[in-house]
Amino acid sequence: MSAPRSTKVDVHGWVILDKPVGMTSTQGVAVVKRVFNAKKAGHAGTLDPLASGLLPIALGEATKTVPYVMDGRKVYRFTVQWGVETTTDDTEGTPVATSELRPSRAAVEALLPRYTGVISQVPPQFSAIKINGERAYDLARDGEAVALEAREIEIHRLVLVEATADTTVFEAECGKGTYVRALARDLGRDLGCHGHVVALRRTVVGAFDEQDAVTPDELRAMKEGGEGLLPIEDALLPVETALESLPSVTVSRHDAGRLARGQSVILRGRDAPIFDGTAAIMAGGTLVALADFERGELVPKRIFHLGGPE
Structure with a gap:
């Protein structure tokens, strides 16, 4: 039993x-x-x-x-091995292109500004993006040709950390939707030597x-x-902790109760916050809601049940 x-x-x-x-x-x-x-x-x-x-x-x-x-922002540390591009842009795939060329540190660093800011990136064929309802990686595994459209991403920072003859370690701070594997692939192509990711670690996510x-x-x-x-x-x-990027507004127990019932709260006077957008609403040290603040009024959009003040 x-x-x-x-x-x-x-x-x-x-x-x-x-x-x-x-x-x-x-x-x-x-x-x-x-x-x-x-x-x-x-x-x-x-x-x-x-x-x-x-x-x-x-x-x-x-x-x-x-x-x-x-x-929120994400920071990755990743190692690119030069000389081989693979189907998956990492070690799981099979080689699709090779080169005897190895880039110098100066050549790599000279290329990095082109990969900083808002850039266009084609996601890897082996990715979770859906095409006509099917995951791209499922189509690719079935041997189908996967044509993914380029999309805009933002890379806030891309630096070379260390380098050997065959590998280079990078650190990238980027926004939502960035594929580090595709970044390695494109760097290798632009350097004329091909490349794929052999190690990847995420060190920061949001707060x-x-x-x-x-x-x-x-x-x-x-x-x-x-x-x-x-x-x-x-x-x-x-x-x-996840809401570190949002303004925080403290309200009374009475106002917290109104927000919990889905009712708006008007904030007036010199202590009223000055901003527009979403705020984390606290009462008695407890998170009670996410609310939009517009023209002096808090409009609840998400209510939390954390055992806070009634």
């Missing part, structure tokens, strides 16, 4: 998983959900199995803030960086309560 399953509980907050190479993003979510016995979980931005690094995982009410993390990260093994050890380890709750960041 199998043991009864434990009852799932309401857990709210963010866990910044340091995902190892080989683990899928879905598996990462499952690990965190299991450790916390949480009812609800999701991640903010898929990380390929071949990549390591930050995978922000939202639990409970934090899932309502996922778009603000996904739209989260490596100081916030915890590995799956560390999470499991904290859950078991090993001697000298922090309690598992210390790995859980507050829901509002």
Whole structure:
């Protein structure tokens, strides 16, 4: 007779998983959900199995803030091996072009300004983009020719970190929708030597960086309560951590109640905030809502149930 399953509980907050190479993003979510016995979980931005690094995982009410993390800046450190371009633009694919040429450090650095700012990028054939309802990587695996249209992306910073004769390590800070694998492919083509990604690590996502990260093994050890380890709750960041880029407005308990009922709140007087757009609304130190502030009025758009003031 199998043991009864434990009852799932309401857990709210963010866990910044340091995902190892080989683990899928879905598996990462499952690990965190299991450790916390949480009812609800999701991640903010898929990380390929071949990549390591930050995978922000939202639990409970934090899932309502996922778009603000996904739209935030991302920083990647990646290694490009020159001389070979592959079908997948990484080590999983088969070679499609080779070259004996190897670029000098000066040649690589001279090219980087062309890849900074708003640029046009064709996503990799093996990507999750949908074509007529089908994922591009499914079509590519079936041997179909995949023609993806170029799209505008923004790269805020791209620097050369270190280089050897055959490889170059880069760090890129970029916006939503950027494919690092495609960046390596295009750099290799422009340098005339071809290239593909052999190592990729995400170090920043939105408001989260490596100081916030915890590995799956560390999470499991904290859950078991090993001697000298922090309690598992210390790995859980507050829901509002994801909203660092938004203005914060504190309201009274009465106004928090109105917002929770879907009613607007008028802010007047010298203490009224001066901005237009979305704000994180706090009451008694607890996040209660996301609201749009227009002409002195807060209009609720997302309500949070975190056990705050009534």
